[in-house]
Amino acid sequence: MGLDIRVPLGLIFLITGGIMSLYGIFTRGNVALYEKSMGVNLNLGWGLVMFIFGMIMFIVGRRQKWQDDPVTPRPWERGKGH
Amino acid sequence: MNLTYIDWLIMLVYFIFVLGIGFALKRYMRTSNDFFLAGRSIPAWVCGLAFISANLGAQEVIGMGASGAKYGIITSHFYWIGAIPAMVFVGIFMMPFYYGSKARSVPEYLRMRFDEKTRAVNAFSFAIMTVFSSGISMYAMALLIQALGLFHGIIPDQYIFHVSVILSAVIVLGYIFLGGLTSAIYNEVLQFFLIVAGFAPLVWIGLKNVGGWDGIKHTLPTTMTRSWQGMAHASTNSLGVEWVGLAMGLGFVLSFGYWCTDFLVIQRAMAADSEVSARRVPLIAAIPKMFFPFLVILPGLIAVSVTSHMPGAGAAVVSHANPGSAVPLDEAHPHGIIPQKMDALSGKPVLDTNGNPVYNYDLAIPVMLLHFFPTGILGLGLTALLASFMSGMAGNVTAFNTVWTYDIYQAYINKKGSDQHYLWMGRMATIGGVILSVAAAYAATSFNNIMDALQLIFSLVNAPLFATFLLGMFWKRTTGHGAFTGLLAGTGAALVHHGLTLPADAQPGIHGAWIHLVHTYPSDMAQNFWTAIFAFTVNLLVTMAVSMVTAPRPESELVGLVYSLTPKPVETHLEWYEKPSTLAFAVLGMLVVLNLVFA
Numbered sequence: 001m002g003l004d005i006r007v008p009l010g011l012i013f014l015i016t017g018g019i020m021s022l023y024g025i026f027t028r029g030n031v032a033l034y035e036k037s038m039g040v041n042l043n044l045g046w047g048l049v050m051f052i053f054g055m056i057m058f059i060v061g062r063r064q065k066w067q068d069d070p071v072t073p074r075p076w077e078r079g080k081g082h
Numbered sequence: 083m084n085l086t087y088i089d090w091l092i093m094l095v096y097f098i099f100v101l102g103i104g105f106a107l108k109r110y111m112r113t114s115n116d117f118f119l120a121g122r123s124i125p126a127w128v129c130g131l132a133f134i135s136a137n138l139g140a141q142e143v144i145g146m147g148a149s150g151a152k153y154g155i156i157t158s159h160f161y162w163i164g165a166i167p168a169m170v171f172v173g174i175f176m177m178p179f180y181y182g183s184k185a186r187s188v189p190e191y192l193r194m195r196f197d198e199k200t201r202a203v204n205a206f207s208f209a210i211m212t213v214f215s216s217g218i219s220m221y222a223m224a225l226l227i228q229a230l231g232l233f234h235g236i237i238p239d240q241y242i243f244h245v246s247v248i249l250s251a252v253i254v255l256g257y258i259f260l261g262g263l264t265s266a267i268y269n270e271v272l273q274f275f276l277i278v279a280g281f282a283p284l285v286w287i288g289l290k291n292v293g294g295w296d297g298i299k300h301t302l303p304t305t306m307t308r309s310w311q312g313m314a315h316a317s318t319n320s321l322g323v324e325w326v327g328l329a330m331g332l333g334f335v336l337s338f339g340y341w342c343t344d345f346l347v348i349q350r351a352m353a354a355d356s357e358v359s360a361r362r363v364p365l366i367a368a369i370p371k372m373f374f375p376f377l378v379i380l381p382g383l384i385a386v387s388v389t390s391h392m393p394g395a396g397a398a399v400v401s402h403a404n405p406g407s408a409v410p411l412d413e414a415h416p417h418g419i420i421p422q423k424m425d426a427l428s429g430k431p432v433l434d435t436n437g438n439p440v441y442n443y444d445l446a447i448p449v450m451l452l453h454f455f456p457t458g459i460l461g462l463g464l465t466a467l468l469a470s471f472m473s474g475m476a477g478n479v480t481a482f483n484t485v486w487t488y489d490i491y492q493a494y495i496n497k498k499g500s501d502q503h504y505l506w507m508g509r510m511a512t513i514g515g516v517i518l519s520v521a522a523a524y525a526a527t528s529f530n531n532i533m534d535a536l537q538l539i540f541s542l543v544n545a546p547l548f549a550t551f552l553l554g555m556f557w558k559r560t561t562g563h564g565a566f567t568g569l570l571a572g573t574g575a576a577l578v579h580h581g582l583t584l585p586a587d588a589q590p591g592i593h594g595a596w597i598h599l600v601h602t603y604p605s606d607m608a609q610n611f612w613t614a615i616f617a618f619t620v621n622l623l624v625t626m627a628v629s630m631v632t633a634p635r636p637e638s639e640l641v642g643l644v645y646s647l648t649p650k651p652v653e654t655h656l657e658w659y660e661k662p663s664t665l666a667f668a669v670l671g672m673l674v675v676l677n678l679v680f681a
Contacts, residue, residue, distance in 0.1 A: 003103075003106050003107060003110075003268075005128055005268050005271050005272075008099055008102070008103055008106070008268070008272065009271060009272055009275060011099070012095065012096065012099045012272060012276075013275070013279070015095050016092055016095055016096075016462065016465075019088065019091060019092060019095070020092070020458055020459060020462065023088050023458045024458065027458075033456045033457065034456055035456075036453065036454055036455065036456045037287050037454055037455065037456050037459075038287060038290060038291060038454075040287065040290075042283055042287065042455065042456065042458075042459045043456070043458040043459050046279075046283045046459060046462075047458075047459075050279055053279075
């Protein structure tokens with residue numbers, strides 16, 4: 001298929017991770033908010049992890065040429081012509 | 083529940099992507115092959131993640147968390163014994179026939195190998211099953227949304243259930259209608275990573291709270307933290323099953339019957355871009371599958387270990403269950419943050435016959451999310467939960483539309499349609515499947531017992547299935563008549579066995595013994611496993627006996643369908659580390675290590 005799954009996968013992690021880390025930065029000093037997670041700012045920490053993962057996926061997905069696109073024949077269509 | 087705009091934003095991003103993938107893939111859906119088989123062009127790792135994600139539906143996540151809270155790490159047998167060996171087997175031995183035979187579905191393989199009537203039995207029972215499974219998934223999701231009060235204050239309470247059902251139906255319908263199997267697979271990959279991203283921090287923070295694995299071991303009885311302890315006898319472990327029943331019933335008959343024959347998962351492997359890839363799919367899937375107990379079962383254990391918010395914490399630490407009784411651990415270990423079951427009508431806690439409160443273990447994972455996640459990451463956790471519900475539903479819908487179009491519509495209703503017509507039919511079947519699922523979800527709301535009965539019927543139909551495939555693929559003498567009678571006899575045997583036995587402390591009726599009580603099992607799980615063992619054995623013997631007296635098909639017709647008549651897959655162009663068998667050994671090695679660590 002002409003769409004490399006790593007591109008949308010990378011994007012959703014970039015956006016979600018980005019939202020979470022930004023929110024984490026703005027709520028850094030909020031002790032009451034992070035009481036639930038035992039004082040750990042999960043939004044900032046985990047948001048960054050997700051952001052980095054998303055970036056790697058997105059870059060790899062954009063670089064790699066996906067083997068199949070709508071114009072070239074599919075595996076089962078190949079072989080017929082030649 | 084206190085959700086803020088940030089949680090809603092994260093969930094919204096997910097739903098935009100889910101539908102966006104459908105729209106992006108729409109233009110590639112040119113033929114029925116694209117729609118039903120993803121053009122057989124998907125790389126192995128993508129199919130592999132979809133393979134487990136499709137199986138990781140609502141019942142799985144909620145049920146395994148609940149079971150972890152109730153029974154402990156022993157639940158991981160459902161993964162380690164109950165999935166990995168079968169996944170390795172299907173990849174190494176069976177995939178060459180599914181993929182190589184060019185069959186477009188599992189029932190179609192049965193027609194090529196046996197005959198029309200064997201296919202019909204499988205196609206119809208499977209189609210009905212998928213619709214009900216996705217309906218149950220939808221029902222469970224709507225119930226959970228209601229219980230968590232997700233839409234509380236946004237829409238009136240009495241509409242929450244309806245809105246949840248309709249919303250999930252429309253979204254799943256949307257992305258499958260547009261992008262077919264490819265869309266479902268892509269979304270399953272997305273869902274896989276979101277589930278990991280949502281649950282991994284939960285486990286981390288939870289473990290931190292209870293003092294790590296050592297803390298759990300300290301709080302809970304040892305039977306909950308060791309997976310093999312007490313397996314020698316049914317009365318000394320919390321499942322109420324002895325190791326023979328576990329290994330044969332769960333590890334062999336039920337798990338091989340599911341992973342090796344269920345089109346829902348096999349379809350993901352059939353979408354792979356080559357036979358070698360298709361064989362790798364279940365093996366790749368086995369690796370994360372092996373570690374899923376840490377994501378879905380461990381939160382259940384943590385939930386019962388958390389003591390900080392419990393009245394009288396510490397007092398509840400129980401050294402060991404009373405010996406002798408089969409399933410005592412239920413009430414004998416701490417309940418942590420597991421809430422009591424509430425009566426939906428009266429709003430009062432439900433009490434059992436002895437006046438003790440009943441705990442709602444199904445809420446183990448959702449309660450963990452609410453307990454540990456602050457707003458922001460809470461949105462991510464809820465997204466992960468919703469993602470798992472959707473992937474389970476979508477898996478069923480894609481399997482349904484394929485089996486309906488190829489094995490029912492094309493086989494019995496319209497044989498001579500154009501490819502475009504079948505593509506259109508597939509889209510219509512998607513709509514039909516989703517509408518039927520919604521109907522099933524509503525049926526579940528009004529007749530709770532009907533769902534139990536259906537689950538039972540599925541297990542009776544599925545139990546003997548693996549014998550048919552095993553003989554069909556590895557014994558060339560097996561005939562169509564043999565397979566057909568064996569299949570029916572096996573289901574009959576399951577029915578009779580169920581009618582004659584009963585789990586301990588259950589009343590005759592839907593739970594068994596509706597013919598006559600002959601034998602009592604220590605638990606319903608033991609009964610279930612032994613029903614499967616009987617069904618399998620009867621199917622095996624009857625199929626062999628009938629095959630011996632009926633005429634076999636000529637060997638030339640069976641090339642590519644039977645092991646002994648099919649050339650072995652050529653692997654000379656692969657390096658040793660690229661071969662599926664190397665991967666299989668690595669997977670099995672890891673499995674042994676995991677079992678030793680948690681023995």
